[in-house]
Amino acid sequence: MLIEWKGCLSRRIVDLNLIRSFVAIYETRSLTAAGARLYVTQPAVSQALARLRRELNDPLFRRVGREMEPSALAVSLFPGFRDALAGIDRTIDGVVGFDPALSTRRCRIALSELGEIGYFPSIFRAVRTASPHVRIEAVPLDVQALPEWLSQGTIDLAVTSSPVDGGFPHIVLKSQAYAVLMSRDHRLAGTTAGITVEDYINADQVVVSGDSGLPRLESALRRAGAALRSDVVVNHFASLPSLLAASPGLIATVPDTIATGWAQSWPLVLHRLPLEMQPVEVCLYRRTTTQQLAALDWLYDTVVRAVGGTQGEFFAIHGDARAHSAP
Incomplete structure (x- = not known):
């Protein structure tokens, strides 16, 4: 797919795949991780970046340690590129649709010890009922790492009562006394x-x-x-x-x-x-990366319905027989 790039002195046609590569590199800060997200090789991502550098006459990213650090131009371009891709993908999803019954993707949800005990059983039942082939991973919660995880797409969702910097979309699940x-x-x-x-x-x-x-x-x-x-x-x-x-x-x-x-x-x-x-507010946060937005929307809505407004299944922490009963 091609898009028209309107510059001050020229009009250019830019391959949309270059923009996808740019957004993936920006969000993951890694050529290898960007390639994995896009299902292409790392050299292919490097080639896409080289082409976009020539098109925009800017380095866009430079390696700092193990990460790809964006240039000032890359920082200014990212919001527009991300929103444009999100709009395109949501439009396509509206036609093609997302069928959870056929999905085999991996869902990664960051949970504290109490979150895993109290909420994960309900989350698992709700997700697997609608999507029997999906893989679900409960990731140990690291509050300090959450902004990076959510902005880079390392996890899909996080349940936490600790505030998360970065303006990530979230909803209050309950207020805990x-x-x-x-x-x-x-x-x-x-x-x-x-x-x-x-x-x-x-x-x-x-x-x-x-x-x-x-x-x-x-x-x-x-x-x-x-x-x-x-x-x-x-x-x-x-x-x-x-x-x-x-x-x-x-x-x-x-x-x-x-x-x-x-x-x-x-x-x-x-x-x-x-x-x-x-009272402590327990919130559900979602990532802001652009990959698989229809799947993310479905997962987010499913988790909200599964645990929103409930007190959680905390009886499971002491082996109550109710923990093994049907919902």
């Missing part, structure tokens, strides 16, 4: 009036190192004139119920949905958090 969890044998377990701020501050605390709610908890404590006590630190939420049950001196501040499930299956008690802590 926190509660205080402890053993039934804890000295505060039997209080009927609820635990006080003083009780909470003075209690020995166990925290999960990767909990995205910690910054908001720390802010709530600062407003109360205190600091978070991390007497015990663990790496995974899954270790909390057995630890709390066996350690009557500890308390933990955890999402109230998971605390409720644990209290039904373990000798644990939950209390309302005696602090004004802003």
Whole structure:
């Protein structure tokens, strides 16, 4: 396919495949990765880049370490090229369509530990019901890497309660409050009036190192004139119920949905958090790269329908028999 390039001094016809190569290189920052996306060899991408460099009289990209760094002209061209390709592809998709029942593509969704436990079963059922041949990969969540992953197309979607810089399209799946969890044998377990701020501050605390709610908890404590006590630190939420049950001196501040499930299956008690802590918003983010947009639209909509507005299947973390029942 050819498009007309209108310059200040000339009118040129540019092969659309050159523009696709440009966008793929820009988004992946790699000739090899761009070739894989376009289903061509790396030399073919290099040749396309060389042709476009001649057409535009600009280097467009230069290698810096392992990445292809865009020039100033490339940065200015990218939004227009990307949007033009997206418009063309969506127009073609509107005619040809995307049939999830026939798709064999790989879907990659970044999830935290809790996200994988609470949401992945519902996501898997919804996706596989409509698309039985699709491959689904749950990618361990790395909040710092998310902007790069989403902008380069390394992943399709991400479920996270941590803010992601970059203006990526997203939707709030739920607003998550926190509660205080402890053993039934804890000295505060039997209080009927609820635990006080003083009780909470003075209690020995166990925290999960990767909990995205910690910054908001720390802010709530600062407003109360205190600091978070991390007497015990663990790496995974899954270790909390057995630890709390066996350690009557500890308390933990955890999402109230998971605390409720644990209290039904373990000798644990939950209390309302005696602090004004802003709820954590769990969001679904989608990549901004241009490849397979119809498939991405379908996947995004399917995941939103599967988990939007639900509390998640957090009962699975303690082996509840309901985790194996049909939806």
